[in-house]
Amino acid sequence: MAPCGLCALLLLFLLTVQTPHALGDAYDVVIVGSGPGGMVAAEFLTRQSDVSVLLLEAGDVSLQVTGGTDVPSYASSLGFTLFDIPGEFDNTIYNSENEAYRVDWIELSTIWLGKLLGGCSSIHAAQYFRTPDDYVTKATWPFSADEVNGGFDAIEKLFEYTETPSADGEFYLLEAYTIVSSALETVGYLSKTLNDKEARNSKNGTFGHPPYTIKDGLRDSPAKTFYSAMKDRENFHLLVNSKVLYIQQSQGQATGIVYQNESGISTEVALTDRGVVMVASGALSTPQVLMQSGIGPQDQLTALKAQGSFDGIGDQTTWVINEAVGKTVFDAAVVYASFTHSGMKPFLNTKRPKDAIAQYVKNQTGAWAIPGPVLTAYEAMEIDGREYEFQTTVLPHGFGDDYETDAAYTLALLINNPESRDSIALDGDAFNVAVNGSWYLSTPNDVAAMEAYAAKMIATMTDAGSKFLGSSSGSGVDISQWVSDNAGSVSHHFGGSCYTAADDASDASRCADASFKVVGTQNVYVSDASLMKEGTVNPYGFVMYIGYQAAQNVLKQAFSISSEDSATSSSSASNSAGSRAGLSPGSSGGSSRAASTSAYVRVVLGDVSLLLPIVLALSLLCN
Secondary structure, eight states: OOOHHHHHHHHHHHHHHSOSEEEEEEEEEEEEOOSHHHHHHHHHHTTSTTSOEEEEOSSBOOSGGGTOOOOOGGGTTTTOOTTTOGGGHHHHTTOGGGGGGBOSSOOOTTOOOBOBTTGGGGTSOOBOOOOOTTHHHHTTOSSOHHHHHHHHHHHTTSOOOBSOOSTTOOOOOHHHHHHHHHHHHHTTOEEOOTTSHHHHTSOTTEEEOOOBSEETTEEOOTTTHHHHHHTTOTTEEEESSEEEEEEEEETTEEEEEEEEETTSOEEEEEEEEEEEEEEOSOTTTHHHHHHHTTEEOHHHHHHHHHHOOOGGGOOGGGOEEOTTTTOSBBOOEEEEEEEEOTTOOOOOGGGOOHHHHHHHHHHSOSGGGOOSOOEEEEEEEEETTEEEEEEEEEESSOOGGGTTOTTEEEEEEEESSOSOOBOOEEETTEEESOTTSOSSSOSHHHHHHHHHHHHHHHHHHHHTTOEESSOSOOOHHHHHHHHHHHTTOOOOOOBOTTOBOOGGGOOTTOSBOTTSBBTTOSSEEEOSGGGOSSOOSOTHHHHHHHHHHHHHHHHHHHHOOOHHHHHHHGGGSOOOSOOGGGOOOOOTTTHHHHHHHHHHHSEEOSSGGGTHHHHHHHHHHTO
């Protein structure tokens, strides 16, 4: 008889060698990525009870409602995770202890994107802004301002945003707000409620308290709100710890996807005959998924094929040549200017102030209910015939080497709509971002714009009694050198990597059409910031709107369901427990993990009947 250990190894080999396996069910919509674009799209799609949706997330669960258990010790009695608590924002990102929550294929340590349920919306500062109405014109967006505002109205029925995130409705950390707002008023700035229609459409020379998606002192992001709304619907399924490797497609017709679980097992998921794939992996990862699937620029697909380790690239007869995939990627340019002022009392989140935490644990009030920024201001300038949109975000502490400086605060000075662009591409044997080295301040106009804005804001603060920590002089020469020395910081406002444009825009460079479908494909859509041709305010809110619009586009094109039909059927979406084929949809209390595990167990190994005689023979040898 063969040794039992050898038999076990042979059985294990038989059960794993035929990869990828096949998941038993086919789905109408497979969504790749659970960030705000993917999560919001999933909720609106699953309102149609006859549309089956599978949402895949490469990372793990996050907020308490998703089954998250990463709870700081001080909140153990409450169960609030690091992601629920706004004050933990600065302690979550750029923290080596949290690498499991970071997109891992990007080598640059300065880029910290979320790999967890909810994506970046579960870890960022939760600042939620509506875009100005003229953004649709500047970005040749394929929907009107009225349609965009209607989308914002629709998503805002599921969550709240507020200027006072503390559960008691009071403002905290007002020292920096008071210092900066007083200085801005001396040069003509006006205080506004920033998401009001009048304010967002007349932003130049305005400031206000930032609006947050925080409710009762807790993060109120899509992983809490939209996920909670759909988690028990029979037509919704979630897989966490499931990284999509590629879309199975030929000449633009997708038939399924292949994902890999945390054990390294690859599994196929099939689409129904009417099915679509929606890629919502974020502006940096979506191009990678597309190119690994044989959809992208000719040179990139050729390089991937030659590299030999990308299983999804297929034969070149199956490729979709779309030269725009991964091109024209942007991020808001930012430099950080720190100051001191006699009236400033810094708040250092990374030091976890005991008094603030004690107050927060008691009733979710106080400074620990705030993720960081305390004031937002806007200005516009024309540089060489181009209108630049600037933003100042005020932080209640110093930045970098000045973080712990007494009496310090910081202005993050941003260009929201830079000219500079870069590309995502294969670099050697792996993908890389910013392969051209031209992401930040790479054009003369961008440099001139940042220098002009920085000079004005630094002068405004110093004239009002603050001391600039970056230079002993405010002269133009010093400002130019200071901007050069401090350029290159990441703002994480990425976009443009698969941008859409109106059908009548005659834009030969667009990557996705007016329905967000990738040009050259029949059923592959995008639902994230990749679609944004130009930068604007903090993009979180607009990406949530994109999720809504992507769902409406797919319902109309793939399933002949209008937005009106979608609205009337939303109340009838099934919320009963259970799911198709026994796959748990994932709910609070940790069943998201169960959904992932059950999928790994319930794989179909091709034609299992061919293996049965061998398995039986091996089992006899072991006895």
